[in-house]
Amino acid sequence: MQDIMFRYFAFALLLAFGCVLHHSHGTEVTVKDKDDKLCLYANLMVNFSVSYTTSENKSELAEFELPAEVSSNGSKCDATSSTLKLSFGAGHSWSVNFIVNGTTYQADDVTFSYNLSDSTVFPNSALNDTLSVNARPHITDISMDTCYSCKSKETIQSDMVNQTLWNVLIQAFIKNGTQSENLTTCAADLPVIPTPTPTPVVPVTNTTASTLAPTTPPTPTLPTPTIGNFSIKPDENSTACLLANFALRIGVKQGEKYQEMNLDPNVTTVSGSCGVNSSELVLVSNAMTVALTFTNNTNKFHLQAMNVTAKLSSGVVFSAANSSLILWEAALGSSYMCNKEQNYSITSQLNIFTFNLQVQPFAVKKGLFSTAEECFLDSDLSFLVPIAVGVALSFLIVLVLLSYLIGRRKSRTGYQSV
Numbered sequence: 406m407q408d409i410m411f412r413y414f415a416f417a418l419l420l421a422f423g424c425v426l427h428h429s430h431g432t433e434v435t436v437k438d439k440d441d442k443l444c445l446y447a448n449l450m451v452n453f454s455v456s457y458t459t460s461e462n463k464s465e466l467a468e469f470e471l472p473a474e475v476s477s478n479g480s481k482c483d484a485t486s487s488t489l490k491l492s493f494g495a496g497h498s499w500s501v502n503f504i505v506n507g508t509t510y511q512a513d514d515v516t517f518s519y520n521l522s523d524s525t526v527f528p529n530s531a532l533n534d535t536l537s538v539n540a541r542p543h544i545t546d547i548s549m550d551t552c553y554s555c556k557s558k559e560t561i562q563s564d565m566v567n568q569t570l571w572n573v574l575i576q577a578f579i580k581n582g583t584q585s586e587n588l589t590t591c592a593a594d595l596p597v598i599p600t601p602t603p604t605p606v607v608p609v610t611n612t613t614a615s616t617l618a619p620t621t622p623p624t625p626t627l628p629t630p631t632i633g634n635f636s637i638k639p640d641e642n643s644t645a646c647l648l649a650n651f652a653l654r655i656g657v658k659q660g661e662k663y664q665e666m667n668l669d670p671n672v673t674t675v676s677g678s679c680g681v682n683s684s685e686l687v688l689v690s691n692a693m694t695v696a697l698t699f700t701n702n703t704n705k706f707h708l709q710a711m712n713v714t715a716k717l718s719s720g721v722v723f724s725a726a727n728s729s730l731i732l733w734e735a736a737l738g739s740s741y742m743c744n745k746e747q748n749y750s751i752t753s754q755l756n757i758f759t760f761n762l763q764v765q766p767f768a769v770k771k772g773l774f775s776t777a778e779e780c781f782l783d784s785d786l787s788f789l790v791p792i793a794v795g796v797a798l799s800f801l802i803v804l805v806l807l808s809y810l811i812g813r814r815k816s817r818t819g820y821q822s823v
């Protein structure tokens with residue numbers, strides 16, 4: 406309990422100091438607006454890892470840090486969009502755009518340009534051009550007039566370049582030239598306490614009990630999700646080669662928090678591909694992206710992999726994947742069907758719930774589902790389960806009763822013989 410209290414206070418303290426009194430050893434820059442007032446502050450550390458080709462046609466990796474000495478020329482602040490541009494070395498630069506989004510702001514885009522003719526960084530490079538990569542960091546949902554703080558590492562990957570950011574403190578859209586005392590802390594940094602908001606301290610009288618309590622997920626309060634009819638066509642003139650009808654809900658566990666979300670098929674875009682050995686269905690809605698990979702296993706198919714990315718109500722982007730599933734298995738040339746609610750644990754953090762499911766990822770003829778193989782839950786035999794359990798239980802009771810009677814009899818005869 407004391408530990409929790411301590412962490413709570415440490416967090417509150419951090420809030421009070423905000424951007425202003427923080428100091429770290431990163432690259433620190435300030436940008437002023439046209440009235441010469443402070444409008445953007447940044448203090449951060451970035452490591453770059455760039456893959457390039459040498460004149461011997463070999464692939465090399467250049468690793469370097471954002472130096473402490475940078476120029477902020479080219480940075481600018483506007484009411485709803487700002488740019489932080491850091492130029493360094495022989496023509497390299499790293500810039501971020503910030504945009505206002507209602508009551509929050511976010512980093513929209515990171516552009517990293519590197520000059521391959523800089524032989525101190527890229528010795529023996531085959532090319533001498535300056536190349537650029539664009540990427541989008543997870544620096545989002547920063548409350549206006551607060552400073553974004555993230556000590557944890559975030560790696561932004563693109564084809565040839567990895568950028569690792571850490572010890573980041575950034576405030577864009579600074580009002581009246583005064584930095585905020587309040588922080589928006591990234592999810593990765595948040596201390597593991599029941600509620601990160603500074604509400605009254607949760608009375609924890611028995612820590613064992615309180616950590617055990619939330620493990621049972623609360624009963625869902627969401628409405629049943631809407632059924633979506635998804636299909637993939639190999640090209641525009643053909644009939645579908647993959648069919649999938651289902652309603653989907655996901656349940657995400659993050660620490661002590663559990664959240665459920667429904668896939669809204671009305672705002673879902675469908676893409677994917679049909680293959681001989683593997684077919685893919687990708688569903689993108691505004692709240693989540695779900696990728697399903699089906700495998701053709703000579704005479705059967707099944708769901709092999711599932712990858713879910715979701716934006717949680719806290720603003721955190723959650724991602725989980727499992728590529729060794731064996732679900733929804735049926736014979737090739739038929740479809741798999743399960744009308745009853747099914748609940749699967751995909752990873753320790755992700756559960757899915759499906760309703761009114763029918764899928765056929767291979768061998769679809771005339772764009773229609775083939776004969777369905779129904780799941781056990783749907784089958785007429787599933788009513789036998791409780792009966793079987795009942796029978797087994799009665800059998801057990803009879804057994805216990807019998808042994809009791811035999812025991813009594815024995816002991817009675819034993820008693821009499823004495």
Ligand SMILES: *[C@@H]1O[C@H](CO)[C@@H](O)[C@H](O)[C@H]1NC(C)=O
Nearest residue numbers: 451452468469470558569571
């Ligand atoms: C960043 O790079 C430096 C030197 O290249 C290395 O010492 C350091 O461990 C790196 N830090 C991270 C977080 O990758």
Ligand SMILES: *[C@@H]1O[C@H](CO)[C@@H](O)[C@H](O)[C@H]1NC(C)=O
Nearest residue numbers: 458459460461462463464531
């Ligand atoms: C460089 O190597 C790749 C394969 O590693 C090859 O396809 C390419 O033709 C080579 N280019 C030159 C200029 O030798």
Ligand SMILES: *[C@@H]1O[C@H](CO)[C@@H](O)[C@H](O)[C@H]1NC(C)=O
Nearest residue numbers: 495496497520522523524535
């Ligand atoms: C790239 O580096 C070379 C060599 O250091 C330099 O001459 C050139 O001006 C640089 N390019 C840019 C755009 O700064």
Ligand SMILES: *[C@@H]1O[C@H](CO)[C@@H](O)[C@H](O)[C@H]1NC(C)=O
Nearest residue numbers: 521522523531532533534535
């Ligand atoms: C870059 O390379 C091209 C050909 O590889 C060459 O013509 C050009 O002069 C080089 N530019 C610089 C600035 O070195």
Ligand SMILES: *[C@@H]1O[C@H](CO)[C@@H](O)[C@H](O)[C@H]1NC(C)=O
Nearest residue numbers: 454455456562564565566567
């Ligand atoms: C980027 O990171 C990934 C994963 O760690 C690694 O596989 C890849 O080689 C890295 N790329 C570069 C250019 O460093």
Ligand SMILES: *[C@@H]1O[C@H](CO)[C@@H](O)[C@H](O)[C@H]1NC(C)=O
Nearest residue numbers: 423550551584585586587588
């Ligand atoms: C910090 O947040 C508190 C509560 O949200 C607010 O009252 C205060 O004005 C904020 N301070 C600054 C400097 O923004």
Ligand SMILES: *[C@@H]1O[C@H](CO)[C@@H](O)[C@H](O)[C@H]1NC(C)=O
Nearest residue numbers: 610611612613614615617618
């Ligand atoms: C805490 O709860 C556990 C299990 O509920 C119980 O065994 C234990 O005695 C409780 N401890 C205290 C100090 O109340």
Ligand SMILES: *[C@@H]1O[C@H](CO)[C@@H](O)[C@H](O)[C@H]1NC(C)=O
Nearest residue numbers: 637638639640641642643644
């Ligand atoms: C689809 O059919 C139209 C007209 O029949 C044709 O012009 C078009 O090229 C076809 N598209 C494909 C991808 O086959």
Ligand SMILES: *[C@@H]1O[C@H](CO)[C@@H](O)[C@H](O)[C@H]1NC(C)=O
Nearest residue numbers: 630631632668669670671672
């Ligand atoms: C989706 O659209 C259908 C018909 O277009 C409508 O009946 C249904 O209410 C919509 N569902 C949601 C969640 O908007």
Ligand SMILES: *[C@@H]1O[C@H](CO)[C@@H](O)[C@H](O)[C@H]1NC(C)=O
Nearest residue numbers: 680681682701703737767768
């Ligand atoms: C499934 O894979 C087998 C080979 O493993 C192949 O012969 C068969 O045509 C495939 N079926 C479909 C529908 O692609």
Ligand SMILES: *[C@@H]1O[C@H](CO)[C@@H](O)[C@H](O)[C@H]1NC(C)=O
Nearest residue numbers: 679680681682683701702703
């Ligand atoms: C499908 O798998 C079979 C056997 O596993 C293999 O022989 C065949 O080349 C694969 N086909 C494709 C298109 O990958």
Ligand SMILES: *[C@@H]1O[C@H](CO)[C@@H](O)[C@H](O)[C@H]1NC(C)=O
Nearest residue numbers: 694712713714724725726727
């Ligand atoms: C899951 O999807 C996300 C985004 O679509 C991607 O970045 C990630 O690499 C995927 N993970 C796996 C294991 O496929």
